[in-house]
Amino acid sequence: MEVPAPEILKKPLVVPHKILMGAGPATISPRILHAMSNPVLGHMNQELFQIMDEIKEGIKYVFQTKNELTLAISASAHSGMEAVMSNLLEPHDKVLIAVNGLWGSRAANMAERYGASAVKIVTSLGDNFGFEEIEDALRKERPKLLFIVQGETSTGVYQPLEGLGDICHKYNCLLAVDVVASVGAVPFLMDKWGVDAAYAGVQKALGGPPGVTIISFSSSAQKEIFRRATQSKVYYWDMKILGQQWNCYNNVRPYHHTTCSTLLVALRESLAIIAEEGLENWQKKHEQGYRRLKEGLERLGFEFFVKDENKRLITVTSVTVKDFDWMELVNYAMKRHNVEIAGGLGPTAGNILRIGVMGFNCTPQTIDRVLDVLEEALKHAKTKKAKL
Amino acid sequence: MEVPAPEILKKPLVVPHKILMGAGPATISPRILHAMSNPVLGHMNQELFQIMDEIKEGIKYVFQTKNELTLAISASAHSGMEAVMSNLLEPHDKVLIAVNGLWGSRAANMAERYGASAVKIVTSLGDNFGFEEIEDALRKERPKLLFIVQGETSTGVYQPLEGLGDICHKYNCLLAVDVVASVGAVPFLMDKWGVDAAYAGVQKALGGPPGVTIISFSSSAQKEIFRRATQSKVYYWDMKILGQQWNCYNNVRPYHHTTCSTLLVALRESLAIIAEEGLENWQKKHEQGYRRLKEGLERLGFEFFVKDENKRLITVTSVTVKDFDWMELVNYAMKRHNVEIAGGLGPTAGNILRIGVMGFNCTPQTIDRVLDVLEEALKHAKTKKAKL
Numbered sequence: 001m002e003v004p005a006p007e008i009l010k011k012p013l014v015v016p017h018k019i020l021m022g023a024g025p026a027t028i029s030p031r032i033l034h035a036m037s038n039p040v041l042g043h044m045n046q047e048l049f050q051i052m053d054e055i056k057e058g059i060k061y062v063f064q065t066k067n068e069l070t071l072a073i074s075a076s077a078h079s080g081m082e083a084v085m086s087n088l089l090e091p092h093d094k095v096l097i098a099v100n101g102l103w104g105s106r107a108a109n110m111a112e113r114y115g116a117s118a119v120k121i122v123t124s125l126g127d128n129f130g131f132e133e134i135e136d137a138l139r140k141e142r143p144k145l146l147f148i149v150q151g152e153t154s155t156g157v158y159q160p161l162e163g164l165g166d167i168c169h170k171y172n173c174l175l176a177v178d179v180v181a182s183v184g185a186v187p188f189l190m191d192k193w194g195v196d197a198a199y200a201g202v203q204k205a206l207g208g209p210p211g212v213t214i215i216s217f218s219s220s221a222q223k224e225i226f227r228r229a230t231q232s233k234v235y236y237w238d239m240k241i242l243g244q245q246w247n248c249y250n251n252v253r254p255y256h257h258t259t260c261s262t263l264l265v266a267l268r269e270s271l272a273i274i275a276e277e278g279l280e281n282w283q284k285k286h287e288q289g290y291r292r293l294k295e296g297l298e299r300l301g302f303e304f305f306v307k308d309e310n311k312r313l314i315t316v317t318s319v320t321v322k323d324f325d326w327m328e329l330v331n332y333a334m335k336r337h338n339v340e341i342a343g344g345l346g347p348t349a350g351n352i353l354r355i356g357v358m359g360f361n362c363t364p365q366t367i368d369r370v371l372d373v374l375e376e377a378l379k380h381a382k383t384k385k386a387k388l
Numbered sequence: 389m390e391v392p393a394p395e396i397l398k399k400p401l402v403v404p405h406k407i408l409m410g411a412g413p414a415t416i417s418p419r420i421l422h423a424m425s426n427p428v429l430g431h432m433n434q435e436l437f438q439i440m441d442e443i444k445e446g447i448k449y450v451f452q453t454k455n456e457l458t459l460a461i462s463a464s465a466h467s468g469m470e471a472v473m474s475n476l477l478e479p480h481d482k483v484l485i486a487v488n489g490l491w492g493s494r495a496a497n498m499a500e501r502y503g504a505s506a507v508k509i510v511t512s513l514g515d516n517f518g519f520e521e522i523e524d525a526l527r528k529e530r531p532k533l534l535f536i537v538q539g540e541t542s543t544g545v546y547q548p549l550e551g552l553g554d555i556c557h558k559y560n561c562l563l564a565v566d567v568v569a570s571v572g573a574v575p576f577l578m579d580k581w582g583v584d585a586a587y588a589g590v591q592k593a594l595g596g597p598p599g600v601t602i603i604s605f606s607s608s609a610q611k612e613i614f615r616r617a618t619q620s621k622v623y624y625w626d627m628k629i630l631g632q633q634w635n636c637y638n639n640v641r642p643y644h645h646t647t648c649s650t651l652l653v654a655l656r657e658s659l660a661i662i663a664e665e666g667l668e669n670w671q672k673k674h675e676q677g678y679r680r681l682k683e684g685l686e687r688l689g690f691e692f693f694v695k696d697e698n699k700r701l702i703t704v705t706s707v708t709v710k711d712f713d714w715m716e717l718v719n720y721a722m723k724r725h726n727v728e729i730a731g732g733l734g735p736t737a738g739n740i741l742r743i744g745v746m747g748f749n750c751t752p753q754t755i756d757r758v759l760d761v762l763e764e765a766l767k768h769a770k771t772k773k774a775k776l
Binding site: 001002003004005006008009010013014015016017018020022024025027028033034035036037038039040041042043045047051053054057058060061064065066074075076077078079082106109110112113114189191192201203209210211212231232233234235236255257258259260261262263265266268269271272274275276278279280334340345 | 389390391392393394396397398401402403404405406408410412413415416421422423424425426427428429430431433435439441442445446448449452453454462463464465466467470494497498500501502577579580589591597598599600619620621622623624643645646647648649650651653654656657659660662663664666667668722728733
């Protein structure tokens with residue numbers, strides 16, 4: 001063999017247990033980890049089709065929708081963003097992107113790859129959008145699609161959505177919402193709010209694993225997908241055919257791709273846990289988790305990056321970095337205690353810390369533990385900064 | 389709540405154990421299933437970066453390559469096909485597709501979505517390509533890329549590749565090979581054979597889970613990716629930035645997407661098992677598994693779809709359907725014994741059965757068990773047919 005067996009692969013695998021309190025993935029419950037050790041099912045097995053049907057019902061529940069075209073994509077949450085853009089946009093279509101952090105910029109980049117034109121409106125970091133501002137842009141630009149993020153993790157900002165669907169539809173514009181970091185923790189009423197496309201990973205407030213994405217399209221969006229003149233650019237995200245495999249159109253289930261039963265089983269369990277506890281209780285737990293973390297952070301003297309509390313995303317709390325070395329703090333928490341706290345991302349890199357309270361981590365015990373670690377790490381990071 | 393918690397999700401999850409002997413996924417070893425119940429790691433955790441580095445070495449080993457741009461994509465194997473097309477082709481580029489079953493047709497469809505022109509050469513079903521035929525087409529069409537499948541599961545055909553790289557390069561054409569159903573079981577010498585792009589799922593002869601794809605590009609292919617005038621169409625498959633997250637260019641590891649540590653850990657373990665056993669032994673085991681199955685099938689009176697034994701793919705053996713009802717056979721094996729045998733796919737649907745011997749199933753005990761089930765199921769299927 002020209003390339004010999006790598007020695008590095010002959011050492012045993014060691015995966016440490018961590019408390020993941022950054023912007024996601026969050027720590028996963030033992031029940032879901034256990035579910036992932038189940039035998040693999042074939043992608044055409046009846047038992048897996050049954051699990052897929054159950055998943056669809058679970059997605060409809062957490063999205064509060066009755067949309068027929070509701071399914072999971074076998075890829076990480078960026079696939080949801082890309083599926084929205086590639087299914088709803090054709091070359092030369094115009095999309096309006098509301099940018100209040102990293103995700104809007106990524107969405108614009110994706111849309112432009114498909115030959116669509118992406119017009120951006122941008123808020124100052126740490127702020128969200130008012131509807132007047134959005135309506136002005138809709139009136140002026142007349143886009144086919146508006147893309148907006150409900151929970152912007154790169155800044156920790158929450159974007160209200162109620163009423164936005166009506167405004168969009170007045171201008172014959174579809175509304176697409178990224179709910180990756182918000183759904184499960186805050187209300188998201190897809191049908192009532194007139195949202196035409198929404199997607200989320202499940203590794204955040206839904207308590208599931210990374211690697212699989214839930215997505216749903218309204219009947220208007222679905223019509224648009226079937227009405228398009230050109231094929232969507234990406235086979236893997238093509239809802240016309242992926243929707244068949246998920247039996248969204250009351251038809252047979254032709255083979256589109258080999259789904260990963262391990263992730264589907266885990267997704268099924270994360271949705272089942274929420275169905276058992278009740279979505280409203282699940283949301284309440286996240287609200288309470290945020291309050292506990294917030295009070296603790298105030299006690300430790302942190303300042304919030306998002307000043308207006310009404311604009312704060314409760315799943316990912318961002319605090320400013322001033323009199324301490326943020327990287328020392330993050331590394332200390334990780335190395336000493338296996339606790340993950342995130343630094344900033346994209347436009348906020350170096351300026352903030354982000355602490356996530358999501359899913360299985362959303363308990364008083366875990367939050368208090370992380371506050372203790374933060375207190376200790378902060379002392380260390382202040383000392384380091386003082387020495388500079 | 390307008391959409392109440394679905395009752396269907398409140399029943400306990402039941403995942404039966406099956407012997408998956410179709411065209412893949414194959415049954416997974418307990419070691420890998422156990423690995424998947426490890427805690428989730430964050431996508432930026434050092435321990436996961438270490439696992440990713442180990443995975444890269446493992447891929448280089450099973451592909452027999454030293455390619456710098458070698459990594460895993462967080463999606464099923466179709467993503468590898470799509471990544472090859474979207475990274476190596478620009479609008480109006482020409483790709484030559486060697487079609488000897490379903491996969492070539494899919495690849496052509498993907499290329500056309502990106503605005504490339506796909507020229508096909510087609511063999512009769514059950515046959516593979518001679519190099520003269522391919523060279524004639526290269527001379528005439530002068531494509532930028534040739535796409536060919538080493539192991540065509542829809543027919544059970546094996547495609548020799550040794551020497552094909554030189555022929556392609558003579559015409560300034562890159563060579564892309566789908567090794568999804570072959571790598572691990574038969575030799576694949578990426579560097580020696582001059583292959584410029586190759587990808588595989590790991591749920592077949594590599595013994596891993598579905599949902600993750602390994603891929604590698606030669607230095608020529610890599611240069612082509614960095615030389616392109618237009619952005620590749622798909623952010624999620626964009627090797628310029630995904631290669632950074634995988635540290636392929638000796639740089640930092642900027643965030644591209646949230647990888648799924650569960651699948652990466654499982655992939656690491658499947659590659660580790662092969663490194664421990666030795667790739668040559670792993671291949672030998674598959675060759676022996678094929679022989680045992682073949683002899684058993686002959687004993688049961690089955691006829692092979694691929695007449696010329698030299699053209700048979702050893703991982704997926706296809707037999708013709710004549711005097712029995714194929715669907716009765718498949719359903720009987722599944723319902724009575726939880727054994728998965730596949731029918732045909734795409735152009736072979738209804739005409740063949742496909743029996744896979746891959747990865748963890750590649751033991752005399754499992755093969756004999758499946759032959760026993762086949763014998764019983766065949767009697768049942770013949771009776772059913774006779775009654776018609």
